Amino acid sequence: MKEKEVILIVDDVASNIQTLAAILKDEYQIKVAISGERALEIMNQESKLDLVILDVEMPQMNGYEVLEKLQEMKLAQNIPVIFVTGNLNPEDEEKGLLLGAVDYITKPVRPAIVKARIKTHIILKRQRDELIYIASHDKLTGLYNRHYLAELGSQTFASARRHSDSMSVIMCDVDYFKAINDNHGHLNGDKVLQAVGSLLKSNTRTEDFSARFGGEEFVVVVWRCNAQEAKNKAEKIRKELSELEIDSIKVTASFGVVQLSHKHENFEDLLKEADEALYRAKENGRNRVEVF
Numbered sequence: 001m002k003e004k005e006v007i008l009i010v011d012d013v014a015s016n017i018q019t020l021a022a023i024l025k026d027e028y029q030i031k032v033a034i035s036g037e038r039a040l041e042i043m044n045q046e047s048k049l050d051l052v053i054l055d056v057e058m059p060q061m062n063g064y065e066v067l068e069k070l071q072e073m074k075l076a077q078n079i080p081v082i083f084v085t086g087n088l089n090p091e092d093e094e095k096g097l098l099l100g101a102v103d104y105i106t107k108p109v110r111p112a113i114v115k116a117r118i119k120t121h122i123i124l125k126r127q128r129d130e131l132i133y134i135a136s137h138d139k140l141t142g143l144y145n146r147h148y149l150a151e152l153g154s155q156t157f158a159s160a161r162r163h164s165d166s167m168s169v170i171m172c173d174v175d176y177f178k179a180i181n182d183n184h185g186h187l188n189g190d191k192v193l194q195a196v197g198s199l200l201k202s203n204t205r206t207e208d209f210s211a212r213f214g215g216e217e218f219v220v221v222v223w224r225c226n227a228q229e230a231k232n233k234a235e236k237i238r239k240e241l242s243e244l245e246i247d248s249i250k251v252t253a254s255f256g257v258v259q260l261s262h263k264h265e266n267f268e269d270l271l272k273e274a275d276e277a278l279y280r281a282k283e284n285g286r287n288r289v290e291v292f
Helices: 014-024 036-045 063-072 090-099 111-136 146-163 177-184 186-202 227-242 267-283
Strands: 006-010 029-033 051-055 081-085 103-106 167-174 209-214 217-223 253-259 289-291
Touching (some): 006 036, 014 029, 014 111, 029 036, 036 051, 036 063, 051 111, 063 081, 081 111, 103 111, 111 146, 146 209, 146 217, 167 177, 167 186, 167 267, 177 186, 186 209, 186 217, 186 227, 217 227
Parallel strands (some): 006 029, 006 051, 051 081, 253 289
Antiparallel strands (some): 167 217, 209 217
């Protein structure tokens, strides 16, 4: 059964929330906030929101101010916001749309209009999310692709530098992968890559991320993690992988680890040194972890 999309209704008047919730509750999962401040708290905590219905006139923080704050929050930037107001004039509408709202609904609300507009923007968001996923993920493994790795890695690098946080990069290469393809066929080779991707996902914390770098090479970026901690994580992955048997194929991998230091000028420097450590792991017998 398909999971319902989640809509946050923000209004300081309980009866307005009840009216909108009654219209939408059969088709969507509803969350509510009775103030702009509470809406921001929910947006910070909630990992999945698909749309926000936001009242314009609220005490302390009005809808325009809430929307401005939402635009500053990375997680909320792709969530459509629809204003609900009883005092719509061209200047107000223009202001809201310029701030980033996708639509306006006027009070008193009409159920058919509300449903139609919400459905339209939910469909548009679903399509946009799918396009973003396709553009940022590797189709075979479901991990991030190399293009998005470069973007997200650079952001993480800059943040770690700015906050003086530790950060490490693990590069992984499946041993003798060409032989796997030659001896067992490319379909089985794909199964091996998918299994490696699943293993990396299961060993990745929320604050970390993993990507397919290309071919049989993978990268894991670990946040607030020094070289020894990253080596321990790589060893755990290496051991779990060596214990897998994919359609009677035994698989091992070699790993290179590097920790961010003052000498690194960009994320690409970390990738280069992780690759050098990986190369040393291959030279030293494969199925092992080396630290740069």
